[in-house]
Amino acid sequence: MSEFNKTLDRLDWMDISMQLDVEGYAVLPDLLGVEMAGSLAQQVTTSGIRRVTLESSDLGRGELLYFDTGLPAPLDTWRTTLYRRLVVIANRWNETLGVDYRYPDELDDFLRHNRESGQTRGQSHLNRLGVEDHVSLHQRNDSELLFPMQIVALVSEPGSDFKGGEFVMTEQRPRMQSRPMVVPLKLGDVAIITTAERPFKGTKGYYRVNLKHAISRVRMGERIGLELSFHDAN
Template identity: 65%
Template structure:
């Protein structure tokens, strides 16, 4: 079986970077695969019993949310480490484009040490479970001094079979313009890289920041299980 780091290294990173620059998001069809997605989804009952997750709660919209500790279970820890090395290159290019001096270290371990020094040690990666009428409102995971500008989301159940509705939605707000909605057509085992909160946008007078949020639409039938993987921790 191909290891997560090998699989991530084989992705078309030039194309991914170009897509993130243009849209602030990039679909990765079949990244997890159906079998791995189902295995992760089966962690939800264990998390509900306090195994493998440190906190549980309900976000506004009534979605059940199970936060993992900073030490993620396999294979999520390996995914997070493998993706960070490539995404740090994109994140540093974004900072350079916006004229920001901050640079992200090359490895996730070094970045997380910066998190600890800033008082950020609470894991933000989580599994979510939405039943009928549940949704996740527009939000950003950008609290704290150390914020990584990109994150990964994935769908662990099958649209049309396990649930109806529950679309993954993003909005982008550009100055003096109405919000631009985007729907990411995730299927079982699909993932997407998305901007955490902001990204550079090239306007007529140069680059500036645009603001992004993401949400999950109302589930009309069945049960939707998803994953949100963050690269920075919370205070």
């Protein structure tokens, strides 16, 4: 068993599942560790990365760096391992919401379903934000086959490498004002977040709540983050 598997085994998955149900996110402190975070941050200068400005898609200001040649090791293995933990929650959410589709046990099988549906463009990326840069509120939900959770991580150190740049989520419930949430991330922390919708139990049963995420304006330095998606885009 890999060290990453052993680390995941030590986590309280019942508590993580409850946090995702109630808040729409769960922080896994120091899951990457400082060394791996630093290694990922250095990827922004390597070849084999497709660079896209946030301005070009009206998503803010800064740079997204896509892994078009495949996820660097060990991110591919980590994503596969995390999927096995999260697919149980994803299928429970679909059952609760009355959605017929059930996610397969293995990520490779789900990505095969993606390809069969015409979803072939990877969405996992690093984001690189300098002073005055930010990411606007958005969702990675422009695909037919959508996995309801994704991974975000911070690979630079707040307060030292940058200031500002808080990771923010908003939750919209029917007939209610949006609820803002600041997700506290430190260097090497990982958060599981809701991609778009999740079930929430109200007084009259379950209903859908809609979530978006963003990164606030960087006031000093350079902020580098990571997003891992379990589904591909059209």
